[in-house]
Amino acid sequence: MSTLSTKPYLLRAIYEWCVDSGFTPYLSVKVNAQTRVPMEFVKDGQIVLNLSAGATRNLIMDNDWVQFSARFGGVSRELHIPISAVLGIFAKENGEGMGFPPEDTSPNPESEPTPPEPPKPAKPRLQIVK
Secondary structure (H helix, E strand, O other): OOOOOOHHHHHHHHHHHHHHHOOOEEEEEEOOOOOEOOHHHOEOOEEEEEOOOOOOEEEEEOOOEEEEEEEEOOEEEEEEEEHHHEEEEEEOOOOOEEEOOOOOOOOOOOOOOOOOOOOOOOOOOOOOOO
16 A cells, blocks of 8 residues: 655645735746647746745645636636645745655556646737727
């Protein structure tokens, strides 16, 4: 019998501590092939995301994925982050939280389902209204 990872439980605990303390929870992520985040905001293969209630919608943190909707440049995007890609969670205001060692995130189709590709946002356009 394999042992469950403590990582998703610790993520949820630190998230709740941040919220209960009035802090803004931030998630540090190493972007890989399974990670669905706005690539235009990725720097050096990593992205830091605000997980506060005001910045996210429908946040789900289960044992395999962190999923939520967030607005980037006024456009709502669906984010799907495998737990294995999470590098840490911390409070923006004081930096307290927990970091995790990088995991081997090579694709293993049997262990992690690939989330569906989000639709591309339509190009903004102006329209004359009379």
